[in-house]
Amino acid sequence: MKLQLPLSEIMRARLCSTAVLTAVSATLVGLFALSGSIATARAASLVEAPPVAASPLAASSLAASSLAASPLAASPFQGGVVIQDIDDARSVPAATRIPTTEERVAYEAALKERFRFLEMAAARNAELGRSCVINGERVEIQPLDPAMGSSLAPWDGVRRIDGDGNPAPIHSDWGVYAGPWGLTQTAHLLNRTMIGAKLSEMNGAVATGMNGTVTTLLATRPQPALPFPWALDPYPDTSGWTQQQFDSLNILYSTRRDLLKLWWTKQMIEDPVSMREAMTLFWHDHFATASDKVFIPGSLYKQNALLRASALGNVKTLVRDIGIDPAMLIWLDGIYSTVGNVNENYGRELLELFTMGVGNYTQDDVVAAARAYTGYTTFDGVSTVFMAGWHDNGPKTFLGQTGNFFPGDIVNIIFEQPATARFIVRKLYRYFLDEYPDEALIEDLAQTLRDSNWEIKPVLERMLKSARFYDTAYKGAVYKDGIDVVVGGIRTFGHIGIDLSDPTNPESVYFNYATMVVGEILMNPPNVGGWPGYRSWINSYTLPWRRYFSAVSIFPGQYGWSLGMSFQPINYAQQCSNPDDAGTLVDEVALSVFGMAPTPLVRQALLDALLGGMSYGEWNLSLPTASNQIRELLRATFKMADYQLK
Amino acid sequence: MDRRNFLKAALQFSAAGLIVPSFLRQGSLLWPSAAGAAEDAPFAGRILIWINYSGGNDGLNTVVPYANPIYTAARPTIGLTAEQVLVLDGETGLHPSLAGLLPIWEAGKMRIVQGVGYPNMNLSHFRGTDIWMSGSDEPTLLDTGWMARWLEAIYTDFPSWLPESPFALMQGAHRIPLNGNRGITGLVVDDPSSFNFLVNDGFPGEYGDQLPATHGGDELQYLRNLDLATFEYAAAIDAANTTGTNTVPYPQSTLGRQLEVVARMISGGLRTPVFLVSEYGFDTHSYQGTQHAALMQSIGDSIGAIWQDMANQGKQDQICILTTSEFGRRVEENGSYGTDHGTAAPHFVISNGVSGGISGTSPDLANLDIYGNMQIQHDYRQMAATILGRHFGTSQTVIDSVFGAGFAPFDWMNTAADVTPLGDLASDRFFAPSPNPFRLGDRRPLELRFELSAATNVDLRVFDVRGRQVAEIGNRRYAAGAHQVQWAPENLAAGTYLLRLETPRFRKNAKVVLTP
The missing domain is CATH 2.60.40.1930 (Macroglobulin (MG2) domain)
Structure with a gap:
């Protein structure tokens, strides 16, 4: 009784009789036999997607066999509706019957065939381990593999303690900060909210003032243009492909993923004073989705663009959008989750990691949420398809409420829970302010989030202008993450000649290699929990490597690196208010890159490194040795433990 | 160009700026050369190699109840048959890719403990991992690792005094296992060959000055302590890695590479009592067949390799291998040819001190909880207590202080004659x-x-x-x-x-x- 003809056969048969169309999007609409008004309404916007133009990297065989050319009217994928909003599915007519076993077998086999590449790529990935190209050769490396992050956040019943073991006193609250405004404060503000702020920006923020600087940081800015013509390319139709074709797709995708990571790196380095890239990274850490399983560059870019567009937007909207994001559907197995064969992965992480946290729901709630999300899938990695026939229409009881819930209802109920705002605010607090939040202050700020109808800006604005934020007690209490050190370092020190257009360029290799060993590969977090953060950034393995790559960026030749980008010591020092005075230079450099002002002993060591044996009065920026002396100052700066904090 | 040469090249370039304190080169008070060093560790050379399967290993497809019709019915596509498994007895077989373990099983040095877990198992990766690492029960939040508490109980004067070899070495980074009540009881070292160069090149020197009494000051103190401990151990680790050897090839999987390093350091005379390593990728929600087989291959071949390597070097009696994972997986396969989060799972203890065999019964698949998960048969803390008590000779008083009362060693592991009791503090x-x-x-x-x-x-x-x-x-x-x-x-x-x-x-x- 099983379906005898494999899907690939069906697809191949149809390919032969169908003229190959060039515009992906136009045929995409036809592909899923769209029905109803939503499909029609969305069709126009889909056409705007870029065509699969022959990018220099695209193998011609791919374009020819792209998904575009495979209407599957009679296939198990029949009846799908492309949706753009989580609630679009509500107006799709419900299925009139439960699928038969034969239909299920055919559908699951077709899906398996459709994404055979992902399985092959995962196996290949496991076999290869992690490696990167250095000087034209692939080098096997052992990255730090951060294992599971701890679920036990210190706020679970633990607070910082003072020397006598008593809870540390609360110094300050969300009241508006009214103290002095100088480099001490601007360095703190910009180091916490940007990836690699510059001394000149910090000095500029002194003049702009607190209100003006926070406004600039939170300002909405135009989204970057599509970075590559192929950035939203659908995953091609691979039916009937040979192993060789899969292998070449694997290589192409691997290159494209590298290019996407490097493009994001470039966004971070070229961003003006703004919190947007830091918040994009925050959400990436929060809705952690890894290329190790998703593989499709179009999916990864689409999610990255969603996170950037929502970086300073509405949290509830973002939770709605992420649940039907193609990369997320692949990452947490939503694509395979159907009525009667529910996959709990997304349902669980939605509650545990994305919105509420452990202890606020039961296993039954996980199952109910997962059932509501059945029937949402993707076939091309860049558009979401609702398959009414595979959606569970039965009543579900979720967090005490019962109904035939769709994902939009699940999100609504989640955002009715008092725990949700607290969970999100707590995460912001730990990311930007201190590892040990005070629960009363968390609830206070959580109310701001609820009152703003889940807009994130009012919350950040209140935090970044608060007495708590500028409280001396919290300076240096947050660790620079791997991206802060590797990418932020390059932005801070103002390197010139950075060419990331080719993944084999030396500085591309620098970023790929460095982020790998310090344990923060963009678009590839260790698992769905994101990066564990706090002290886990630093251990006896990552600390020496962090220092090594900081030093390489300033002294590439000494470490056997030949980088196209270069550090300009004199330009860097000229950001200082008085670079000809050794003490002022040391103080401003230290203040701008350390989490807190150095102790006298550390300051003296930095001064000694700058002077290199000459007397204090001898120093000025015009000395022939000045460039090298500034480099030595930075080398000493990188060695200090203070440099790892922000 | 392999990584070692890459770093060697780097070292030559930077020789001028590189300062290596002379005592590190000569082998001095801190790091006497491995040969002839005074034995200061109270462990008689005993070593635990703890392998964690990150992601929740599918126990039913690891130790397979191949003859159970409920198993076959629950897993129509991913189930393993009598023809496929490596048959151990009439109802139990190993995953076919675990052939590397068969020689150990046949020699009677491998104990399979069925149904390991703890009451009311938590199905979160994160909370679950924390529980196994901390040695707590489900409701108790513990921020310290059981291994760290045990080390602190033995080394009563930690951290004012440090042993000559690091307490524990971990590859990969989890916050809890090394976290003790009095400090961090170990180091994270993924690649010893680069470690010494990097540490020396970046070491800032020691700054013992007063830090501000702020949260930032606390973190700075943490970093300074870590810096110093890392610096003090770098040379010892490098020496062991340089003098140590491997006598067999290892699979080039994540676990294989890690165990190769562990064996080399043991061979080189590092007297670290605990090595914690991990294999990743066990969260097999979809299409688990190929992926799980590759992981089983890595487990079987890597353990087989280090077992043989240690035997060749006359060090097999010193080691004990323990496996853990945050949970097992659901009995019934899901709609994606995979398995969702479950509860109890089988685990292994491998040592010349165990009498081989299976503890507990084949999983009772007719008696599942309301979510379709198995009941536990053995508490993971009792497995750990067995190793602390029998392999290391730790007293029950100390074991109780680590886990709380009620976790006595199993009787399938013997106390070796050369182990002196630990924890009764009659020692120096x-x-x-x-x-x-x-x-x-x-x-x-x-x-x-x-x-x-x-x-x-x-x-x-x-x-x-x-x-x-x-x-x-x-x-x-x-x-x-x-x-x-x-x-x-x-x-x-x-x-x-x-x-x-x-x-x-x-x-x-x-x-x-x-x-x-």
Whole structure:
């Protein structure tokens, strides 16, 4: 009784009789036999997607066999509706019957065939381990593999303690900060909210003032243009492909993923004073989705663009959008989750990691949420398809409420829970302010989030202008993450000649290699929990490597690196208010890159490194040795433990 | 160009700027060459190699109840048949890719413990992993690792005194296992060959000055401590890695590469009692067939390799291998040819001290909880207690202090004759000097206390952090029992010093800070 003809056969048969169309999007609409008004309404916007133009990297065989050319009217994928909003599915007519076993077998086999590449790529990935190209050769490396992050956040019943073991006193609250405004404060503000702020920006923020600087940081800015013509390319139709074709797709995708990571790196380095890239990274850490399983560059870019567009937007909207994001559907197995064969992965992480946290729901709630999300899938990695026939229409009881819930209802109920705002605010607090939040202050700020109808800006604005934020007690209490050190370092020190257009360029290799060993590969977090953060950034393995790559960026030749980008010591020092005075230079450099002002002993060591044996009065920026002396100052700066904090 | 050559090239370029303190090169008080070093660890060379499967391993497809019709029915596509498994007995078989374990099983050195878990198992990866690492039960939130608490119970004067080899080495980074009540009880070292160069190149020197009493000051202190411990151990790790060898090829999987390094360090004489390694990718929600098989291949071949390697080097009796994972997986396969989060799962203890076999019964698949998950048969803490008690000879008092009462060792593991009981504290001890820091010129001299298990000669000397001897306190014979020696530092600058107590049987160091 099983379906005898494999899907690939069906697809191949149809390919032969169908003229190959060039515009992906136009045929995409036809592909899923769209029905109803939503499909029609969305069709126009889909056409705007870029065509699969022959990018220099695209193998011609791919374009020819792209998904575009495979209407599957009679296939198990029949009846799908492309949706753009989580609630679009509500107006799709419900299925009139439960699928038969034969239909299920055919559908699951077709899906398996459709994404055979992902399985092959995962196996290949496991076999290869992690490696990167250095000087034209692939080098096997052992990255730090951060294992599971701890679920036990210190706020679970633990607070910082003072020397006598008593809870540390609360110094300050969300009241508006009214103290002095100088480099001490601007360095703190910009180091916490940007990836690699510059001394000149910090000095500029002194003049702009607190209100003006926070406004600039939170300002909405135009989204970057599509970075590559192929950035939203659908995953091609691979039916009937040979192993060789899969292998070449694997290589192409691997290159494209590298290019996407490097493009994001470039966004971070070229961003003006703004919190947007830091918040994009925050959400990436929060809705952690890894290329190790998703593989499709179009999916990864689409999610990255969603996170950037929502970086300073509405949290509830973002939770709605992420649940039907193609990369997320692949990452947490939503694509395979159907009525009667529910996959709990997304349902669980939605509650545990994305919105509420452990202890606020039961296993039954996980199952109910997962059932509501059945029937949402993707076939091309860049558009979401609702398959009414595979959606569970039965009543579900979720967090005490019962109904035939769709994902939009699940999100609504989640955002009715008092725990949700607290969970999100707590995460912001730990990311930007201190590892040990005070629960009363968390609830206070959580109310701001609820009152703003889940807009994130009012919350950040209140935090970044608060007495708590500028409280001396919290300076240096947050660790620079791997991206802060590797990418932020390059932005801070103002390197010139950075060419990331080719993944084999030396500085591309620098970023790929460095982020790998310090344990923060963009678009590839260790698992769905994101990066564990706090002290886990630093251990006896990552600390020496962090220092090594900081030093390489300033002294590439000494470490056997030949980088196209270069550090300009004199330009860097000229950001200082008085670079000809050794003490002022040391103080401003230290203040701008350390989490807190150095102790006298550390300051003296930095001064000694700058002077290199000459007397204090001898120093000025015009000395022939000045460039090298500034480099030595930075080398000493990188060695200090203070440099790892922000 | 492999990584070692890459770093070698880097080293040549930077030779001019590289400062390696001389004592690290010569092998000095901190790091005597491995040969002939005084045995200061109380473990008689015993080693635990703890392998964690990150992501929740599918126990039913690891140790397979192939003859159980409920298993076959629950797993129509991913189930393994009698023809596929490596048959152990009439109802149980191993995953076909675990062939690397068969020689160990056949030699009777592998104990399979069925249904390992804890009451009310948590199905979160994160909470679940924390529980297994911390040794707590489900409702209790513990921020310290059971391994760290055990090490602290044995090394009563940690952290003022540090052993010559690091307590524990971990590859990969989890916050909890090394986290003790008094500090971090180990190091994360993924690649020892680059480690020493990198550590020396970046070490800032020691800054013992006062830090502000702020949250930032706390983190800075944490970093400074880590810096110093890393620096102090880098040379020992490098020496062991350089002199150690591997006698068999290892699979080039994540686990295989890690165990290759572990074996080399054991071979090179590092006397670290615990190595924690991980394999990743066990969260097999979809299409698990190929992926799980590859992981099983890695597990079987990697364990098989280190077992043989240690046998070839005459060190097999020293090691014990333990496997853990945050949970097992659901009995019934899901709609994606995978399995969702479950509960109990089988785990292995491999050692010459175990009597081989299976503990517990084949999983009772007719008696599942309301979510379709298995009941537990054995508590994971009892497995750990077995290793602490029998492999290391830890007293039940100490085991109780680590896990709470109620976790006695299983009787399928023997206590080896060469293991001296740990934790009853009849052994030699060198207590932290007091007061510490010590103010130079204080009327009250510094007090040094030590306990001897037998009469012996005791030589007490003082060294600076560069390894130079700066004072001699005394050298004479003492009776068994507790002793106290007073020392008034003279002609010494403020700074950090190491007090070394040496007897013909052991050598211990304690750190003291002299302030102006």
